[in-house]
Amino acid sequence: MSEWLVHPGLVLVLGAFALPWLHGGARSAAVLALPLAALVCLWQLPEGARWQTAWLGYELAPLSVDKLSRLFATIFALMACGGGLFALRQTSRLEIPAAYVYAGSAIGVALAGDLVTVFVFWELMAVGSTLVLWSAGTKTAWAASRRYVMIHLLGGVVLFAGVTGHLLDAGDAAFVRMAPDSVAHWLILIGFLINAGAPPLSAWLPDAYPEASWSGTVFLSAFTTKTAVYVLLRGFPGTEFLVWIGLFMVFYGIVYALLENDMRRILAYSIVNQVGFMIAGIGIGTEMALNGAAAHAFTHIVYKALLLMSAGAVLAATGRRKCSELGGLFHSMPLTTICGTIGALAISSFPLTSGFVSKSMVTQAAIDGHLTWVWLALAAASAGVFLHAGIKFPWFVFFQKDSGLRPGDPPASMRWAMIAFAFLCIALGVWPEPLYRLLPYAVDYVPYTAAHVLTQLQLLLFSGLAFFAMLPWLKRTPTLTLDVDWLWRRPLPALARAAARNFGRLRDGAAVRAGSLAGRVSAGLRRHREPDGLFLRSWPTGGMALWTMTMLLAWLVLYYLP
Amino acid sequence: MKPHWLDEPRNVKRLWRLFLAVLAATVLAELAVALHxxxxxxxxxxxxxxxxxxxxxxxxxxxxxxxxxxxxxxxxxxxxxxx
The missing domain is CATH 1.20.5 (Single alpha-helices involved in coiled-coils or other helix-helix interfaces)
Incomplete structure (x- = not known):
């Protein structure tokens, strides 16, 4: 067979540069065709490493395919396609190309067989995602994108240091399973975790994502955190402390989402929550748990994009983001309400939705490992997901008190994107087998048993009861809740400004002193270099002979000294 | 404009009753289903x-x-x- 192999990620990255030159129907066609072309290229690739090259004595494999990488690359391409369709009417001409660079480099990470390639695409993702954020064009988006890129460059530096250390320690660039047993591996792990939204820097995510445009957040929700889940799945499966990191993220996401008033920030916190389930699964590390984490990443991308599409449709139609200013939209946006509700049911793992068949594998892994406390925490968290995302989001946006707003459902391109993703949420829940076949390990799990369906319904419906019983406690107020990003928005900049002021004063003082010193030095130099100065005046030959004789005598004396 | 059926307090009350009935049913179903x-x-x-x-x-x-x-x-x- 001829090696006709195209890198699916580069199809998107390079294709993105063609998009700005196209207009009208040709542009729309290209937006939809590029991710599909990437998908076709991906499925043409046989398993194994391709394009192997040597670089600085290290063997690189920038195009390596196995089941895990194909699973993630597939969902990234599908997500780019759905997001592209949703964003077709976006007036910013930068956003979709930036998003495709971002999606293509996420695919690049998924298909990277070595850590150097991982790092290169990792950084390209940071560039693409920052541009997506930028293209919203608002002042708050600009400020948020600066904070966002700062955190990601920090993560990139940590990852780079780790990869360099690994290259020196191992003498090999291959991206294989690691353990946190050396400084280099810890740095790699920390670099990965920063992008996953893990503590203590989780706040970069809910700070930045809601500031993107109505379509930009849909793209942002999918790639960065799930690429981090992918690299953790490949690099650090079974690292026990990831269980605790994951559980922390799960509850952090719930509590902050419960306090939040901005509808898209609620969903951003719930990304951290959902990624927490995946990271806990990676920490458990059994085949069941890793399958569960991978499957959950797949289904999560779809339902989270769907939720953010419905929120984006509301934002595009009303220009409002705050729950306290929304409500009653089901009257005039029935399709958006239905699609948003399907996404909400899927994130809550309701039976017959995609979340049910994926998240329960992580829970099952905790059961199989007899991890009582982990299981109890995961069950409580599952209840909490329904609370903060499953009911709270649709209730405050589409129902609750009537805000009097009567915007219509969005235009066709946005409607069809929502319908397609809502269909996927249900289809994956009803027929999980195609997804299960894509998972890295053979699946020995039956999600639909009477006992599982019943216990899940009990858990979720009684969470619903708790929501409505305690509704007065959940009343929305026009507030925000301080998070760790406060540190780099308030005290750190203040510290930097103070340091700059003091430094300025020091510098001014130093400059004055240095100036006078320099003046003296240059005056001295000038004095000695003037025609009569020490260096330039002509010396008499006699003087020269005298100095030569003095030196020779000195040498003679020194020679005879012991 | 005709009010939506969900806007009628009567229907909301009905929904509540239905919800509570489903809640009770999921608990009582435990008697019939082996939960392992x-x-x-x-x-x-x-x-x-x-x-x-x-x-x-x-x-x-x-x-x-x-x-x-x-x-x-x-x-x-x-x-x-x-x-």
Whole structure:
């Protein structure tokens, strides 16, 4: 067979540069065709490493395919396609190309067989995602994108240091399973975790994502955190402390989402929550748990994009983001309400939705490992997901008190994107087998048993009861809740400004002193270099002979000294 | 404009009754379905129902408490970065 192999990620990255030159129907066609072309290229690739090259004595494999990488690359391409369709009417001409660079480099990470390639695409993702954020064009988006890129460059530096250390320690660039047993591996792990939204820097995510445009957040929700889940799945499966990191993220996401008033920030916190389930699964590390984490990443991308599409449709139609200013939209946006509700049911793992068949594998892994406390925490968290995302989001946006707003459902391109993703949420829940076949390990799990369906319904419906019983406690107020990003928005900049002021004063003082010193030095130099100065005046030959004789005598004396 | 059926308090009340009936049904169904509890605590009657409820109540309380400390008006960060 001829090696006709195209890198699916580069199809998107390079294709993105063609998009700005196209207009009208040709542009729309290209937006939809590029991710599909990437998908076709991906499925043409046989398993194994391709394009192997040597670089600085290290063997690189920038195009390596196995089941895990194909699973993630597939969902990234599908997500780019759905997001592209949703964003077709976006007036910013930068956003979709930036998003495709971002999606293509996420695919690049998924298909990277070595850590150097991982790092290169990792950084390209940071560039693409920052541009997506930028293209919203608002002042708050600009400020948020600066904070966002700062955190990601920090993560990139940590990852780079780790990869360099690994290259020196191992003498090999291959991206294989690691353990946190050396400084280099810890740095790699920390670099990965920063992008996953893990503590203590989780706040970069809910700070930045809601500031993107109505379509930009849909793209942002999918790639960065799930690429981090992918690299953790490949690099650090079974690292026990990831269980605790994951559980922390799960509850952090719930509590902050419960306090939040901005509808898209609620969903951003719930990304951290959902990624927490995946990271806990990676920490458990059994085949069941890793399958569960991978499957959950797949289904999560779809339902989270769907939720953010419905929120984006509301934002595009009303220009409002705050729950306290929304409500009653089901009257005039029935399709958006239905699609948003399907996404909400899927994130809550309701039976017959995609979340049910994926998240329960992580829970099952905790059961199989007899991890009582982990299981109890995961069950409580599952209840909490329904609370903060499953009911709270649709209730405050589409129902609750009537805000009097009567915007219509969005235009066709946005409607069809929502319908397609809502269909996927249900289809994956009803027929999980195609997804299960894509998972890295053979699946020995039956999600639909009477006992599982019943216990899940009990858990979720009684969470619903708790929501409505305690509704007065959940009343929305026009507030925000301080998070760790406060540190780099308030005290750190203040510290930097103070340091700059003091430094300025020091510098001014130093400059004055240095100036006078320099003046003296240059005056001295000038004095000695003037025609009569020490260096330039002509010396008499006699003087020269005298100095030569003095030196020779000195040498003679020194020679005879012991 | 004709009010939506969901806008009628009568229908909302009906929905509530339906919801409560479904809640009761999911608990009572335990009598008919073998649940195969994996952990001791899970064998308690209606475990998932009351655990789900209590877990949510606890999370709402924690959020409320944290809110007392960390909530600020949503104009808090406005004007930052103007200098």
């Amino acid at each position: 509890p994996h952990f001791e605590v899970e064998a308690l009657f209606g475990f998932h129902a009351w655990y789900g409820f209590l877990a949510c109540a606890a999370m709402i309380l924690v959020a409320k408490g944290l809110g007392l400390l960390l909530k600020r008006p949503d104009t808090y960060y406005e004007g930052d970065g103007d200098e």
